[in-house]
Amino acid sequence: MSDKQVVEYPGAEIDVQWDGRLCIHIGECGTAAGELFVGGREPWCVPDxxxxxxxxEIIERCPSGALTYRDKDGGPEVAPAENIVTLAYNGPLYAHGExxxxxxxxxxxxxxxxxxxCRCGASANKPFCDNSHLAAGFEDFGAVGERGAPLHALGGPLAIKPLADGPLLVxxxxxxxxxxGRLAWEGTETALCRCGASQNKPFCDGSHRAAGFKSD
Known part of the structure; x- marks a missing residue:
């Protein structure tokens, strides 16, 4: 793989782009069966x-958005019908939606x-995860205690606002x-912890103030 920050992999019908600013090496690409991605090959990605x-389908598996495509004849990537945030075991929040x-x-x-x-508070690329939770020793197994309120509709824009020195307002x-994997909570507004200190993860409980969390 190239050391460049953004790398283009052109194809006859579709181009692939890899953005190193977002990649956290989950490996959905490298482990995919087939010839699209082959480790040690140059180029690593061959869209043809x-x-x-x-x-x-493979590019849309990438949970960080580091991989994208430009379909030369078809439409762009379509937002899923439902907005979902999944808690990673001792890791980030994976958001998938509009x-x-x-x-x-x-x-x-x-x-x-x-x-x-990021939900550990240590990333140098906030609001995105950069795998700093590994060195920081962040620990949260991804359980959710609250239930929220049932949704009357699915999908649509999901606004995520990183508050200065505070949570993600969603x-x-x-x-x-x-x-x-359990569907644990539904609702239309919440504040998600990104300092790593909340006692009510994944929700903010105001602990960022005592923790001295800084978003910059």
Missing amino acids: GCSKAEVR LVIDGIPEDLPGVSHRAAL KGNLSIRAAS
């Missing part, structure tokens, strides 16, 4: 190595549908899944 439909993340540069197209958001139709 499989069908266009396979390219789209994401509208406040303050994010326009040159990060992948995070309009997929993003890995507005829109949202389902939260525990790390076990």
Whole structure:
């Protein structure tokens, strides 16, 4: 893989882009069966190595938005019908939906549908995860105690606003899944902890103030 921050992999029908600013090496790409991604090969990604439909499906597996595509004949990536935030075991929040993340540069197209958001407080790339939770020893197994209120509709824009020195304020139709995969919470507005100190994870309980959390 190239050391460049953003790498383009052109194909006849579809192009793939990898953005190192977002990649946390989950490996959904490298472990995918087929010839799209092959470790040690140069180039690592060959969009013509499989069908266009396979390219789209594999790229959309990337939970951080580091991988995106440009379909030369088809439409762009479509937001899923439901907005879901999944808690990773001792790791970030994986957001998948029609994401509208406040303050994010326009040159990060992948995070309009997929993003890995820091919840340990240690990332140097806030609001995104950069795997700092590993060195920080962040521990949260991804259980959710609250239930919220049943949704009357699914999907639609999910506004995510990182508050200065505070939580992620989320507005829109949202389902939260525990790390076990359980549908745990539903609602249209909540504040999600990103300092790592809340006693009511994944929700903010104001602990960021005592913890001296800084978002910059």
